[in-house]
Amino acid sequence: MSMSIVDSEVRGRVEFDLAELHGAVVDPGMDSMRLLSETAMAFPDALSFSSGAPHDGNHDLSRLSVHLERYLRHLRETGVPERRIRRLLFQYGPVNGFIQDEIARMLVRDEDIHVPAEAIMVTHGAQEAMLIALRGLCTSPGDVLLSVSPTYVGIVGAAKTLDIPVKAVHEGPHGLEPEAVRAAAREVRAEGGRPVACYLVPDFANPTGTRLSEQARRELLQVAAEEGLLLLEDNPYGLFAAEGDQLPTLKSLDDKGCVLYLGSFAKSAFPGARIGYLVADQPVTEADGRVRPLAAVLSKVKSMISVGSSSIAQAVVGGILVEHDYDLRSATRELARTYLERLAATTSSLTEHFPAQRYAEHGVRWNTPRGGFFLVLEVGFTADLAAMERCARDYGVSWAPMSMFHVDGGGDRAMRLGFSNLSTEDIREGISRLARFITETPRTA
Ligand SMILES: Cc1ncc(COP(=O)(O)O)c(C=O)c1O
Numbered sequence: 001m002s003m004s005i006v007d008s009e010v011r012g013r014v015e016f017d018l019a020e021l022h023g024a025v026v027d028p029g030m031d032s033m034r035l036l037s038e039t040a041m042a043f044p045d046a047l048s049f050s051s052g053a054p055h056d057g058n059h060d061l062s063r064l065s066v067h068l069e070r071y072l073r074h075l076r077e078t079g080v081p082e083r084r085i086r087r088l089l090f091q092y093g094p095v096n097g098f099i100q101d102e103i104a105r106m107l108v109r110d111e112d113i114h115v116p117a118e119a120i121m122v123t124h125g126a127q128e129a130m131l132i133a134l135r136g137l138c139t140s141p142g143d144v145l146l147s148v149s150p151t152y153v154g155i156v157g158a159a160k161t162l163d164i165p166v167k168a169v170h171e172g173p174h175g176l177e178p179e180a181v182r183a184a185a186r187e188v189r190a191e192g193g194r195p196v197a198c199y200l201v202p203d204f205a206n207p208t209g210t211r212l213s214e215q216a217r218r219e220l221l222q223v224a225a226e227e228g229l230l231l232l233e234d235n236p237y238g239l240f241a242a243e244g245d246q247l248p249t250l251k252s253l254d255d256k257g258c259v260l261y262l263g264s265f266a267k268s269a270f271p272g273a274r275i276g277y278l279v280a281d282q283p284v285t286e287a288d289g290r291v292r293p294l295a296a297v298l299s300k301v302k303s304m305i306s307v308g309s310s311s312i313a314q315a316v317v318g319g320i321l322v323e324h325d326y327d328l329r330s331a332t333r334e335l336a337r338t339y340l341e342r343l344a345a346t347t348s349s350l351t352e353h354f355p356a357q358r359y360a361e362h363g364v365r366w367n368t369p370r371g372g373f374f375l376v377l378e379v380g381f382t383a384d385l386a387a388m389e390r391c392a393r394d395y396g397v398s399w400a401p402m403s404m405f406h407v408d409g410g411g412d413r414a415m416r417l418g419f420s421n422l423s424t425e426d427i428r429e430g431i432s433r434l435a436r437f438i439t440e441t442p443r444t445a
Contacts, residue, residue, distance in 0.1 A: 024161040032404040033153055039385060043392040047430035049417040050388070050398040052206055052373050054267050055338055056421060067319030068312070074322045089315060093308050095299040097122025099318040103263070103277055105326040110239065112252040113261065119281035119293035121302060122309045126234060126264035126276035130158040130199075132305065133232060133260050133278055136298045137196050138164045144188045146198035148176045150405035152206045152234065155199045168407035169198065173367070175212040176200050178219040185227045197230035197260070202250055203238035204372025207405040207416040211370055214247050221250060224258040236264040237372045239329050240336045245370060246329075257282045260294075265317050267373075268328045273313045340371060345424040346417060347375070349431035362438055363413070373420035376402060377434075380443035383415045387441070397433040 018026050040050045075085050088098055100117035107113040123129040134145065145159050149168035159166045169176060169184045176198075185195040200220075202212040212220070224231050233250045241247070251261040261279035269275070280294035302308070324331035347368050354364045363380025377399075381387070384401050392398040400418065402411030419427055 022161075023163070024157070027160055029153075029404075030157055030160060035385060036388075036400055036404065039389050040392065040398040042389075043396070043398065046392040046396045046398045047422060047426050047433065048398045049415075049419060049422065049430060049434075050400045051421065052418045053421045054271065054373075055335060057338075058335070059270060064316060067316045067323065069319070070323050071315040071319035074318070089311050093311050093314075095303045095308050096120070096295065097277075097309050097314055098311070099314045099321070100277075102318050102321040102326060106321055106328055107263075107279070109325075109327045110329045111235075111249050113249060113279065115279055115281045116293070119279060119295050121278045121280070121295040121298060122314060123276045123278055123302070124306050124309050125266060125271075125274045126236065126262045127154050127158065128302070128306060128309075129262045129276050129278035130155055130232070130234075131161065132298050132301045133197075133262070133280065134158055134162055134164055135301050136294070137230065138162065140194070142193045143196045144193045146181060146184050146188070146195055146229070147407055148198075148200045148205070149407035150207050150402060150411055151199065151407060152201060153405060155232075155234070156407060165193075166407055167195070171205075171208060171210060173210070175202065175205065175208075175210040175216065176220065178216060178223045181220065181229070182223045182227055185223075185229050195227070195229055197232050198224070199232040199234065201234045201237070203235055203247065204240065204369055204374075206237070206372075207374050207400070207402060208376050209367060209369030209372045209374045211247065211372075217248065217250055217253055221254055221256070221258055225256045229258070231259045232262060233259050234262040234264075236267045239268055239332050240339050240373075241371045242336070242340055243333070251279065265320075268332055269317050269320050273310075273317055275309060275313050275317045336371075339373065339420055341424055342419040342422065342427060343369065343371065343375070345427040346419045346431065349428050350377070350435075353431060353435035358439075363443055364438060366417075374416050374418050376414050377417055378414045379438055379441075380413065381441050382412050382444065384412065388415075391434070391437045395433045395437040397430045397437065399434070 024030055036050055040048050072085060099122055100120040103120050104115060104117045143164060145164050145166050146169050147155055147166050148171050156166055167184055167188055169180050181198050188195040202217060204211055231250055235249060238249060251259045264276040265273055278295055280298065282294045283291050284294050284297045285291050350366055365378040367376050369375050384403060388398055388401055399415040402414035402416055405411065422430060
């Protein structure tokens, strides 16, 4: 920094060397998603399996004001005076938000999660909930976050931003293995650290699409209780199981307070709202002896990050909740069917292009999730960003290199295919283009 100041005296401008900035800015891993979307955007005609954007066919501008009006009507019907409604919408609002009652009702209906509204914090997407939870929980340099690996880039980014080390717990074919979590926690302790929490997406994970069995969920809760470990359960995709195929969330099975639950309206409503939430009902005794849920205590952190979440966006999401009688699972049935059709189109196209003996020839394998937005396709060559760029430019189809999602290396020969925002026709065409790319790319040792 001092060099820059000297430079500035000479040239009259403050300039920075990248090395003078925090690791979160310098780390290439922090930039991977931007690079990925820029590469995909450089080829606008390519069919994109590279993002996890939700289906946008139902996004209707006229609905925004309808949702907002619905929420205002709800407030009036519940006897909130006009003056308070005006203040709620226009002024700085409560730090933890004002739609917690509606979210609490939704959690009961959709997930059988029973928590008081005070145990919920409305956040600027699940991303802010991750940042706030980690900030509150990790207190010293020896504190370590365990994370399933491969994992969602947002959690690793949040941890890096806060200088919290992340230890990978490698996922098995059916998701995170409880005994692997125990082993990782013990390793951290043996090295003098404190394993604080373990992050996972039990339902249709990003990036692998895997789902943890109910038995594994129960075992994981047992391991967490025995090891004194919290579980950060991130659940943006759980609503998109097939009818009758839903599994209980960790939070709904948790009777010991081991789970902090991260929610997002990005996929159940729309990502532009930037509304998510944190459920943290663990009791905390404050300096004055008052006992309050962790989410309420963490509001001090939120107040210094974002002051509060957008009142307009909360009202729109609140309107959606009221309109559907707090039952987003039923409200998103049609959407869930669309995603399941897209998943089926992806796997059936892969099967069509890679019948048994061609699998072996080209080293191609994929998993078949039961829902969600993603699956993983393994190939016989390095599937990095350069390969993706070549694929987008020469074959007209893009995807995400799996190596971007690995916490400690790996995934070099695998792609994440996100099929959520492609029609079934585009999926079939895209997989056919991808198959040509794969068969024309030489296998490497
Ligand atoms: C695992 C996971 N968590 C959370 C989110 C959404 O977060 P947000 O609510 O910040 O948009 C996503 C979206 O891609 C995700 O895949």
